[in-house]
Amino acid sequence: MRFLSVWFLLAMIPAVALAEVPEVPQVPNHQEIPDLPFRPLPKQVPIPKDNPQTDAKIDLGRELYFDPRLSFTGKVSCNSCHHLDQGGEDGQAVSVGALGKAGRRSAPTLWNVGFETAYFWDGRANSIEDVVKEHVLDETVMAIPAYPTLTGRLQSITAYRERFAAAFGHEKVAIDDVAKALASFVRTLVTPDSPFDRYLQGDQASLSEEAVKGYALFNEKGCAACHFWTLLAGPVPGLSFKPGQPFYELFPTVRGTPWEERLDILADEGAYDWTGREDYRHMWRVPTLRNIELTAPYFHNGSVKTLPEAVQVMSETQFGIELSEDEIAAIVDFLKTQTGVRPAMTPPEPLR
Ligand code: HEC
Ligand code: HEC
Numbered sequence: 471m472r473f474l475s476v477w478f479l480l481a482m483i484p485a486v487a488l489a490e491v492p493e494v495p496q497v498p499n500h501q502e503i504p505d506l507p508f509r510p511l512p513k514q515v516p517i518p519k520d521n522p523q524t525d526a527k528i529d530l531g532r533e534l535y536f537d538p539r540l541s542f543t544g545k546v547s548c549n550s551c552h553h554l555d556q557g558g559e560d561g562q563a564v565s566v567g568a569l570g571k572a573g574r575r576s577a578p579t580l581w582n583v584g585f586e587t588a589y590f591w592d593g594r595a596n597s598i599e600d601v602v603k604e605h606v607l608d609e610t611v612m613a614i615p616a617y618p619t620l621t622g623r624l625q626s627i628t629a630y631r632e633r634f635a636a637a638f639g640h641e642k643v644a645i646d647d648v649a650k651a652l653a654s655f656v657r658t659l660v661t662p663d664s665p666f667d668r669y670l671q672g673d674q675a676s677l678s679e680e681a682v683k684g685y686a687l688f689n690e691k692g693c694a695a696c697h698f699w700t701l702l703a704g705p706v707p708g709l710s711f712k713p714g715q716p717f718y719e720l721f722p723t724v725r726g727t728p729w730e731e732r733l734d735i736l737a738d739e740g741a742y743d744w745t746g747r748e749d750y751r752h753m754w755r756v757p758t759l760r761n762i763e764l765t766a767p768y769f770h771n772g773s774v775k776t777l778p779e780a781v782q783v784m785s786e787t788q789f790g791i792e793l794s795e796d797e798i799a800a801i802v803d804f805l806k807t808q809t810g811v812r813p814a815m816t817p818p819e820p821l822r
Contacts, residue, residue: 507694507698507699508666508670508694508698508699508700508702509670509699509700510662510667510670510671510700511582511585511660511661511662511664511667511700511701511760511810512585512660512662512700513660513662514660515582515584515585515657515660516584516585517657518597518713521599521650521653521654523654523657523658524637524654526633526636526637527637527638527650527651527654527655528651528654528655528658529633529637530633530634530636530637530651530655531651531652531653531654531655531656532655532818533630533633533818533820533821534548534648534651534652534655535547535548535549535652535655535656536548536549536817536818536820537820537821538550539623539624539627540606540612540614540620541567541568541611541612541613541614542568542569542612542613542614542615542619543568543569543613545568546567546568546611546612548652549817551565551577551611552577552579552580554580554581554659554812554815555815556764557579557581557761557764557765558578558579558580558581558583558659558761558764558765559576559577559578559579559580559765560577561766561767562576562577562767562772563576563767563771563772563773564576564771564772565577565610565611566610567608567609567610567611567612567613568611568612568613569609569610569613571609571610571613572610573608573610573611574610574738574771575590575591575738575770575771575772576591576767576768576769576770576771576772578590578591578757578765579758579760579761579764579765580656580659581659581660581661581760581761581810581812582659582660582661582701582758582760582761582810583598583656583659584598584656584657584659584660585700585701585758586701586703586755586758587711587712587713587714587715587716587717588713588714588715588716588755589601590755591740591754591755591757591770592716592740592741592743592744592753592754592755593716593718593741593755594741594743594744596713596714597653597713598649598652598653598656598657599646599649599650599652599653600649602648602649602652602653603617603645603646603649606620606645606648617645620645620648621643621644621645621648622643624643624648625641625642625643627821627822628822629821629822630643630821631643633821634647634651637651638650660810661760661761661809661810661811661812662810662811663810663811664760664761664807664808664809664810664811665677665681665807665809666804666807666808667810669807676807677804677807678803680799680800680803681800681803681804681806681807682804683800683803683804684799684800684801684802684803684804684805685804685807687793687797687800687801687804688801688804691785691789691791691793691797691801692788692789693784693785693801696719696756696788697756697759701758701759701760702758702759702760702808703717703755703756703757703758703759703760704717704719704755704756705717716741716755717755717756718741718750718753718754718755718756719753719754719756719788720752720753720754721735721740721752721753721754721769721770721787721788722735722752722787722788723787723788723789724786724787724788724789724790727786727787727790729783729786729787730787733769733771733773733774733783734771734773735752735769735771735773735787736752737771738770738771739751739752740752740753740754740770741753741754741755754770759805759808760808760810761808761809761810761812762777762805762808763777763805763806763808763809764809768780769783777802777805777806778798778799778802781793781798781801781802781805782798785798
């Protein structure tokens with residue numbers, strides 16, 4: 471019974487938000503929805519058929535990930551903005567790329583990103599491989615002028631030539647192979663065994679009383695209408711959504727709150743920017759809440775510094791309700807149970 475209101479909201483919200491949008495599927499129909507809208511995080515992400523995991527690719531991907539030579543100036547590596555010692559992001563409101571130029575969005579965590587079906591805050595990329603290829607040329611990220619600048623640079627390093635040959639069977643370094651190796655490594659970044667996962671698997675003691683209260687509020691108030699399933703990010707994976715299909719929601723859903731101006735929420739138009747579709751204006755992919763306590767600041771523009779404030783903003787902008795301080799504190803306690811076990815990450819020795 472407790473979840474009834476959640477499923478009611480779940481049925482209502484996307485139906486309003488996504489009316490007349492053929493490419494993005496509606497939330498799965500009710501036959502498919504199990505009683506409990508959450509799933510423990512699997513230990514492995516789904517692997518695309520055109521880029522099977524191999525040790526050689528993963529090892530090469532790890533080298534590339536930590537290597538600042540992937541950026542034009544040699545100053546920035548993937549790890550500079552998606553710091554694996556920390557929450558898989560950079561702790562900045564918006565990230566600053568190789569040329570010292572800031573982008574307009576906050577770096578998302580890469581922990582568990584392989585469970586997503588579409589990438590970036592606005593869902594514009596279909597695969598991690600596509601993200602890498604966009605990032606390489608983006609002047610606010612790696613700022614490489616053209617792919618041959620990067621592939622030529624890697625080709626000139628003997629140990630890279632050998633690693634690429636081992637992973638792909640040919641010595642010529644191709645940008646698609648750079649993207650494949652990096653994506654293979656990124657797909658290993660999984661943080662299972664959070665207290666919430668253990669709770670879902672039957673270990674009642676893994677959540678404190680306060681966190682259980684927060685879990686109930688999270689469901690009753692309707693947060694779970696958007697933040698559910700494996701990533702607390704909507705019906706992915708395993709519930710109808712396929713690669714390339716983002717689960718979008720409006721942010722803000724309730725218009726006219728003071729947060730709009732205070733956080734400058736409307737400046738970035740979200741999925742409208744790349745689709746040009748009126749009905750996608752201010753639509754955003756529902757982000758994961760896994761490891762959320764590690765990934766401040768929050769929201770696409772990093773405008774909120776603390777988790778309690780992010781919860782307050784969500785309740786006011788998504789339902790127009792004000793939560794009490796106690797309710798916010800309980801929900802925050804619940805959100806802290808989303809922190810999983812991160813494998814240790816030691817940057818490898820640079821290849822010569
Ligand atoms: C200068 C900072 C910066 C660097 C360096 C950087 N990224 Fe990103 N990354 C970002 C930002 C910012 C976004 C979100 C952009 C957006 O949503 O429009 C992002 C998004 C992503 C995403 C999508 C995440 C999601 O939740 O959908 C992946 C995957 C990713 N980056 C991987 C990488 C890899 C691999 C590298 C190294 C080749 C890298 N990034 C280097 C800043 C950076
Ligand atoms: C109508 C769908 C919807 C509902 C309901 C909703 N959220 Fe969200 N949530 C989103 C979207 C979309 C974003 C991304 C907003 C952005 O930054 O563009 C988001 C972002 C967040 C973030 C920040 C994530 C990050 O990485 O920065 C937190 C934390 C969060 N929500 C928690 C909650 C809580 C707690 C509730 C209930 C009080 C809730 N949400 C209700 C859709 C929703």
